[in-house]
Amino acid sequence: MQLLKDRILKDGKVRSGNVLKVDSFLNHQMDIELFEEIGKEFKRRFADQTISKILTIEASGIGIACIAARYFHVPVVFAKKNQTKNIAGDVYTGQVESFTHGRVYDIIVAKEFLRPEDRVLIIDDFLANGAALLGLTKLVRDAKATLIGAGIVIEKGFKDGGKLIRESGVRVESLAIIESMSEEEGIVFKD
Amino acid sequence: MQLLKDRILKDGKVRSGNVLKVDSFLNHQMDIELFEEIGKEFKRRFADQTISKILTIEASGIGIACIAARYFHVPVVFAKKNQTKNIAGDVYTGQVESFTHGRVYDIIVAKEFLRPEDRVLIIDDFLANGAALLGLTKLVRDAKATLIGAGIVIEKGFKDGGKLIRESGVRVESLAIIESMSEEEGIVFKD
Numbered sequence: 026m027q028l029l030k031d032r033i034l035k036d037g038k039v040r041s042g043n044v045l046k047v048d049s050f051l052n053h054q055m056d057i058e059l060f061e062e063i064g065k066e067f068k069r070r071f072a073d074q075t076i077s078k079i080l081t082i083e084a085s086g087i088g089i090a091c092i093a094a095r096y097f098h099v100p101v102v103f104a105k106k107n108q109t110k111n112i113a114g115d116v117y118t119g120q121v122e123s124f125t126h127g128r129v130y131d132i133i134v135a136k137e138f139l140r141p142e143d144r145v146l147i148i149d150d151f152l153a154n155g156a157a158l159l160g161l162t163k164l165v166r167d168a169k170a171t172l173i174g175a176g177i178v179i180e181k182g183f184k185d186g187g188k189l190i191r192e193s194g195v196r197v198e199s200l201a202i203i204e205s206m207s208e209e210e211g212i213v214f215k216d
Numbered sequence: 217m218q219l220l221k222d223r224i225l226k227d228g229k230v231r232s233g234n235v236l237k238v239d240s241f242l243n244h245q246m247d248i249e250l251f252e253e254i255g256k257e258f259k260r261r262f263a264d265q266t267i268s269k270i271l272t273i274e275a276s277g278i279g280i281a282c283i284a285a286r287y288f289h290v291p292v293v294f295a296k297k298n299q300t301k302n303i304a305g306d307v308y309t310g311q312v313e314s315f316t317h318g319r320v321y322d323i324i325v326a327k328e329f330l331r332p333e334d335r336v337l338i339i340d341d342f343l344a345n346g347a348a349l350l351g352l353t354k355l356v357r358d359a360k361a362t363l364i365g366a367g368i369v370i371e372k373g374f375k376d377g378g379k380l381i382r383e384s385g386v387r388v389e390s391l392a393i394i395e396s397m398s399e400e401e402g403i404v405f406k407d
Contacts, residue, residue, distance in 0.1 A: 054329040055292045057285040083275035088292065091279040094248040101246045101279065138245040 155186025255284035346377025
């Protein structure tokens with residue numbers, strides 16, 4: 026998606042430790058007009074599929090998923106990272122190791138919001154080692170719902186996650202795949 | 217907002233400890249068509265104001281804020297609840313005591329995304345004791361930005377937060393104000 030790649034080149038900042046800062050438009054401050062173009066592109070790529078629900082994970086996936094959902098006309102469910110007393114025991118659970126936070130956390134979705142008849146599109150902002158996406162696919166599997174695929178905004182193509190998850194049979198559509206990046210050489214996209 | 221009140225009566229569940237579960241449409245599963253009506257209503261109520269940015273807090277404020285932002289044509293910034301290594305030191309900080317989680321946590325916004333020239337509308341899903349809203353207003357004040365007001369989806373009118381914050385001079389627009397609720401008597405709205 027050229028608009029997105031241009032924006033990453035313009036406003037993204039590469040930091041040491043393979044960190045790509047896109048917090049001016051994607052995951053801290055959020056450019057809603059860009060999100061609308063991202064949502065349209067996800068819809069275009071999954072236009073051949075019947076989707077009943079979008080699944081994402083808090084926090085930075087939520088905004089993109091909600092805007093994308095406008096084009097699919099489906100509700101969004103977000104996996105929560107910590108059990109709260111507002112959620113009863115009837116939940117699907119998984120574990121995710123966070124690259125950003127350097128720790129393992131639990132994710133949960135209430136069983137009533139992920140049903141066997143659901144046809145689920147997962148949407149998230151980043152795919153790197155695939156931990157979050159694997160955690161989300163486990164929730165879909167546990168619910169015996171149908172996983173249609175995953176729509177990712179930025180994939181770190183030099184990490185293992187995308188390969189791992191595609192080889193497991195999941196359709197992954199990433200709007201910008203980074204082949205390499207460094208503070209010295211900048212960002213190079215795949216293709 | 218009658219559509220919202222009807223939905224709360226239909227799908228909201230009152231639990232002990234003054235907990236109102238609206239997770240089937242508001243803060244776990246999210247009904248995006250309802251969010252669009254909520255966004256339009258916030259725009260209608262603040263139509264007389266120039267807004268440059270919407271500020272919310274992760275996680276459940278983000279979806280509503282993003283959809284509302286479509287009607288204001290402004291970016292959204294969400295306050296993060298935990299410092300991550302993706303955020304440099306240059307942040308505004310506050311503390312929030314969570315009713316839901318029963319603990320105190322830090323909230324942060326990068327200084328570059330909240331500027332003195334910003335005219336900020338805060339949007340959040342709930343207002344009860346006002347802790348999150350007070351935390352967010354502090355961030356706006358620390359940034360020397362102009363606080364235009366707060367748009368709240370559900371206010372627990374029997375809690376002190378709304379009164380406290382309105383008396384401090386902040387304009388608060390709540391789309392549904394609950395006067396009382398109990399498992400036995402159900403939900404009664406103000407007006």
